[in-house]
Structures are given as structure tokens and as C-alpha cells.
Amino acid sequence: MFSNLRRKYDFTDYILWLIGATLLIAIIYGSFVTLSSGKYTTEQWLNFVIFGLAQGGIYALIALGYTMVYGILGMINFAHGEFFMFGTFGAFFVAEALASSGFLESNPLLSIIVMLMAAMIVSATVAVLSERIAYRPLRRAPRLVPLITAIGVSYFLQYTARGFFGSGVEAFPNVPALAGVVQLGPITMQRSQIAVFAATGILLFLLWFIVSKTKVGRAIRSVAEDKDAAALMGVNVDRTIALTFALGGIMAGAAGVMYGLVFRQVAFYMGFVPGLKAFTAAVLGGIGNLAGAVMGGLILGVIESVGPSLFLEGIGIPSPHQLKDGIAFTVLVLILIFRPSGILGERLSKRA
Amino acid sequence: MATLDIKNLHVYYGHIHALKGIDLHVEEGEIVTLIGSNGAGKTTTLRAISGLLRTPEDTSISHDGSELTQIRADQIVARGVVHVPEGRRVFSRMSVQENLTMGAYTRKNQQMVKDDLDYVLKLFPRLQERRAQKAGTLSGGEQQMLAIGRALMSSPKVLLLDEPSMGLAPVLVETIFDSIEQLNRTRGITILLVEQNAQMALQVANRAYVLETGRITMSGDAKAMLSDPKVIAAYLGL
Numbered sequence: 001m002f003s004n005l006r007r008k009y010d011f012t013d014y015i016l017w018l019i020g021a022t023l024l025i026a027i028i029y030g031s032f033v034t035l036s037s038g039k040y041t042t043e044q045w046l047n048f049v050i051f052g053l054a055q056g057g058i059y060a061l062i063a064l065g066y067t068m069v070y071g072i073l074g075m076i077n078f079a080h081g082e083f084f085m086f087g088t089f090g091a092f093f094v095a096e097a098l099a100s101s102g103f104l105e106s107n108p109l110l111s112i113i114v115m116l117m118a119a120m121i122v123s124a125t126v127a128v129l130s131e132r133i134a135y136r137p138l139r140r141a142p143r144l145v146p147l148i149t150a151i152g153v154s155y156f157l158q159y160t161a162r163g164f165f166g167s168g169v170e171a172f173p174n175v176p177a178l179a180g181v182v183q184l185g186p187i188t189m190q191r192s193q194i195a196v197f198a199a200t201g202i203l204l205f206l207l208w209f210i211v212s213k214t215k216v217g218r219a220i221r222s223v224a225e226d227k228d229a230a231a232l233m234g235v236n237v238d239r240t241i242a243l244t245f246a247l248g249g250i251m252a253g254a255a256g257v258m259y260g261l262v263f264r265q266v267a268f269y270m271g272f273v274p275g276l277k278a279f280t281a282a283v284l285g286g287i288g289n290l291a292g293a294v295m296g297g298l299i300l301g302v303i304e305s306v307g308p309s310l311f312l313e314g315i316g317i318p319s320p321h322q323l324k325d326g327i328a329f330t331v332l333v334l335i336l337i338f339r340p341s342g343i344l345g346e347r348l349s350k351r352a
Numbered sequence: 353m354a355t356l357d358i359k360n361l362h363v364y365y366g367h368i369h370a371l372k373g374i375d376l377h378v379e380e381g382e383i384v385t386l387i388g389s390n391g392a393g394k395t396t397t398l399r400a401i402s403g404l405l406r407t408p409e410d411t412s413i414s415h416d417g418s419e420l421t422q423i424r425a426d427q428i429v430a431r432g433v434v435h436v437p438e439g440r441r442v443f444s445r446m447s448v449q450e451n452l453t454m455g456a457y458t459r460k461n462q463q464m465v466k467d468d469l470d471y472v473l474k475l476f477p478r479l480q481e482r483r484a485q486k487a488g489t490l491s492g493g494e495q496q497m498l499a500i501g502r503a504l505m506s507s508p509k510v511l512l513l514d515e516p517s518m519g520l521a522p523v524l525v526e527t528i529f530d531s532i533e534q535l536n537r538t539r540g541i542t543i544l545l546v547e548q549n550a551q552m553a554l555q556v557a558n559r560a561y562v563l564e565t566g567r568i569t570m571s572g573d574a575k576a577m578l579s580d581p582k583v584i585a586a587y588l589g590l
Contacts, residue, residue, distance in 0.1 A: 215457070218446070218453065218454055218457075218559050219449060221443070221445065222443050222446070222454055225443050225444070226441055226443065228404055228425075228441070229437060229441040229443065230454075231403070231404065231424070231425035232402060232404070232429060232437060232441075232456045233426075233429065233458075233502070233506070234426045234427075234429035234433050234457045234458035234506065235454075236424070236431055237426070
């Protein structure tokens with residue numbers, strides 16, 4: 001009887017469940033302590049959530065690129081964070097020019113649209129070129145090969161950016177119209193956060209519309225499901241894959257502009273951590289699933305922003321906000337252990 | 353001139369020489385069947401015609417006089433050579449309607465597309481009932497109807513059918529074969545049919561080829577083959 005049990009769950013499973021249970025207890029205990037100490041007001045909690053949602057919106061936009069490429073090629077494109085970085089640089093140079101000409105101050109809305117356009121074009125171009133040069137020749141190679149290539153592409157792009165733009169951190173120009181806060185009832189929102197919400201919402205709607213309602217979207221979904229069958233319908237598979245990379249790049253470029261507006265800095269290494277976070281968000285939501293990427297991004301953003309004060313402070317960890325990256329990657333490890341298919345993901349057995 | 357003319361078709365999978373120089377032709381308006389046992393190369397032949405497989409340079413596959421070996425699969429569909437693959441391969445996460453729309457992917461004239469859609473839904477009323485349903489939820493027979501219907505939406509001149517009877521109950525096999533004959537008779541669609549069910553295939557076909565381990569070993573009138581002792585012994589299992 002016990003040997004049966006032992007065959008079903010082995011030693012590592014118990015250890016993993018133990019770790020999970022310990023973390024859960026720590027989170028509940030920490031939250032309880034913090035909440036009962038009354039250190040933060042409701043308004044402060046709301047502000048944490050709003051900051052988290054704005055950050056999460058940026059993750060969501062980047063995560064869409066990961067998830068779309070995974071959906072169509074079954075590959076994790078680890079260079080995707082670099083597409084985001086190039087987009088931010090594209091927006092940065094345009095913003096500098098607009099700021100020095102005074103146009104940024106006199107015409108903020110148009111300026112932001114121009115910045116978005118520039119970033120989207122740059123990111124999409126880098127994405128399409130990466131696919132064409134690095135990934136397409138390896139399409140029939142074993143799965144590990146494109147994965148390693150993606151890491152290579154990532155470093156190539158990072159150090160190309162470093163070569164061109166230098167290794168320092170540049171300050172993203174200030175958009176005066178986005179400075180300051182808006183009071184919405186009990187909630188204080190920064191104007192830049194409102195801009196992020198609006199732009200993210202519009203882009204998500206457009207992407208949803210393209211993928212689910214247009215001919216191009218049907219082509220993308222058909223290629224994602226069955227490349228041969230899609231070709232037999234007359235779909236140009238190579239072009240559709242390139243297009244998917246372009247769409248992912250466009251979303252990453254937009255995320256780059258928002259990152260620049262909210263965090264006001266640009267650097268050649270800036271794609272790495274947001275890229276990993278967005279990957280985490282995509283896995284959290286269920287990789288390959290568009291709605292999942294958005295949900296995962298928002299949830300991750302909120303956990304990261306609320307978590308340190310909520311449960312890390314409660315269990316007595318000093319300066320908990322420096323540990324927010326730790327929270328994100330703990331989330332990644334926990335999902336991979338307990339629910340590898342993510343929140344909305346299909347069970348892997350369904351595919352077999 | 354044959355509408356589909358294949359000369360010296362070779363296919364290699366790595367070191368395996370799967371097709372060893374096949375010659376076959378299909379005349380306009382004919383139903384031609386390619387029969388043979390598992391692994392003989394029937395599916396490979398169709399995949400080579402529709403451009404899913406690469407062929408060596410001395411292979412020629414021509415449709416109405418123009419060469420197909422040099423163009424991509426998606427361009428071949430636009431020329432009117434349409435392949436219904438083995439195992440149906442419908443887009444299971446799309447609705448029935450979306451699958452049919454995918455069939456018309458290369459077409460510009462929306463009025464003609466609409467007429468074809470009406471025709472397909474009349475030919476297979478079951479699809480009309482399930483238009484909004486995800487294709488993955490259909491039964492095997494319904495999926496086969498959808499696969500054929502989807503191919504009809506591409507406005508085919510030549511239809512390549514790979515094992516339409518596979519995994520279907522006998523009564524459904526009858527339905528599918530009836531509609532194949534009807535397409536040929538009323539719409540004038542030329543058909544190249546690959547089948548394991550040699551009995552059914554030879555009954556609907558005008559001519560037949562027998563494929564054995566990558567070579568054509570016999571060809572001729574389909575009805576004559578039905579009574580050929582060698583065919584009976586090898587493929588009809590009587």
C-alpha cells in the first residue's frame with residue numbers, strides 16, 4: 001500500500017509542496033501582520049495597485065510578443081526584450097529632437113504619437129530582420145537550436161546598441177503635459193500612468209481585432225495551428241511568420257515609449273529585465289494565449305508592486321521594495337512547478 | 353494535353369528514396385485513383401504535387417502546361433490545384449465558418465466566394481447546422497466534409513484527395529464518395545484520389561495507378577482492375 005503511494009509521488013514532489021506551503025504561509029502571515037499594523041492607508045494600497053497596473057500594462061505589451069511568437073513557432077524568443085529596448089531608443093531620439101525644437105511642449109499629443117510611430121517602426125524592423133536572418137534558416141532545426149540562437153541574438157542586439165548609443169544611462173526627455181497628478185476621487189494618478197492605460201487599452205483592442213476579426217489574423221491563427229494546412233489554403237507561411245514578429249515588435253515598441261515616459265531613462269541593457277518579466281507574465285497567463293499574456297502582465301505588475309509592502313514587510317524583511325524582482329521570478333518558478341500551462345493555457349496533453 | 357502531368361517524380365527523405373521516378377497524368381474531367389498499401393508513397397505523391405515537399409530538378413509536375421515544381425505551395429493553390437490532406441487537418445480552434453473562409457483565402461471575387469459557400473453548405477447540410485461551432489468539436493465524418501468543403505472554397509480545377517474514407521463508418525464513406533462523384537459530374541472538377549479502400553476508389557474512378565514501394569507497378573482502366581486477379585489478391589482482399 002505504501003509502495004503504491006511512493007510510486008505516485010516521489011521525494012522531490014514532497015519537497016516542492018513543502019516549499020509551496022511554506023511560501024503560502026509566509027505570504028498569509030506577512031499580509032496579516034502588515035494589514036493589522038495599519039501602516040498603509042487604503043489610498044496608499046490603491047496607489048500601489050495603480051502603479052502595478054501601469055507597470056503590468058507595459059509587461060503585457062511585451063508579453064504579447066513572446067506569446068505570439070511562441071504560438072506560431074513554438075519557440076521562446078529571448079531576444080524580444082531587445083526589440084523593446086531598440087524601440088525605446090527610437091522613441092528617445094525622436095523625443096530629443098522634438099524636445100529641442102519645442103514641439104514636444106507645444107504639441108504633446110502629436111509628439112507622443114510620433115514617438116510611438118518611431119518606436120514601433122524601429123522595433124518591428126529589428127524583429128523582422130532577426131526572424132529573417134537568425135530564425136528562419138533554423139525553422140526545421142531541433143527546438144534547442146533556435147532557443148540558443150535567440151540568446152545569441154539578444155546579446156548581439158544589446159551590444160550593437162551599446163556600440164551605437166554608448167554604455168551610459170540617458171534621461172528620456174520630460175513631457176511637461178504628462179507631469180503632475182490627477183485626483184480621481186480617492187485615487188491619485190500620475191498623468192503618465194493615465195497615458196499608459198489609454199495607449200495600452202487602445203493597442204490591446206487593435207491587436208485583438210486584427211487577430212480575431214481580419215484576414216491577416218485568420219492567416220496567423222491558421223499558421224499557428226498547422227503550417228502545412230495553412231499553406232494548402234494559399235497562405236504564405238514565411239510572410240505570415242514575419243508579420244507575427246512585426247506585430248510583436250510593434251507592441252514591444254509601444255511598451256518602450258511607455259517605459260520611457262514613466263521611468264524616464266534609456267540604456268542598452270534595459271531590455272533584459274523587463275524582457276524576463278514579460279516572459280514570466282506570458283508563462284503566468286499561459287504561453288501561446290493572447291488574453292493570458294495580458295492577464296499575466298497585469299497580475300505580475302500588481303504582485304510586484306503590492307507584494308513587497310504587503311507580505312515582505314510583514315515578515316520583517318528590511319527595504320522590501322528592492323526584492324520586487326525576486327518576487328517576479330519566484331512567481332515564475334512557482335508556476336513552472338505547480339501549473340506549467342499557466343492560468344489560461346491549454347494542458348500540454350491536449351496538443352499531443 | 354493532360355491537366356496534371358507528372359514526369360519522373362522523385363522524393364527523398366534524407367537517405368530514403370521514397371518515390372523512385374513516377375510518371376502519371378490526369379486528363380481534364382477524370383477521376384484517377386492511386387492505390388497501394390501503407391508506405392507505398394501515395395501521400396508523398398500528393399504532397400509533392402501540392403508543393404509541400406521539394407523535388408529534384410529533373411522532376412516535372414505541370415498543370416495545364418505550367419510547371420508547379422518551381423513555385424510555393426500557397427501559389428499552387430491559387431493556380432487551382434487544391435489538396436485535401438490526409439487526416440483532414442481542419443483548423444480545430446477555428447469555427448466551421450472560419451475554416452471555410454480560410455479556403456477562399458486567395459480569392460478576390462467575393463460574389464463568387466459567396467456562391468461557392470452556398471454550394472458547399474447545400475452539398476453538406478451538416479456544416480450549415482454547425483457553422484458557428486469550433487471545428488475541433490466535429491465528428492470525423494463532419495471534419496472530412498469540412499475539409500472537402502474548405503477545399504471547394506479555393507475554387508479547385510484539380511482536387512487532390514488523400515484518404516477521404518480514413519477512420520469513417522461505412523455509411524459515411526458512402527456519403528463522402530457520393531459527393532466526390534457529384535463534384536466531378538456536376539462541377540467538372542478533375543480528381544486525383546488516393547485511397548487504401550481500393551474497392552470504393554476503383555468503383556468511382558475512371559483510371560487507376562497501383563503504387564508499390566515508390567514505383568508504379570500497374571495502371572489502366574479502373575473497372576478492369578476491379579476484376580484483375582493480381583489487384584484482387586493484393587488490394588481487394590477477396
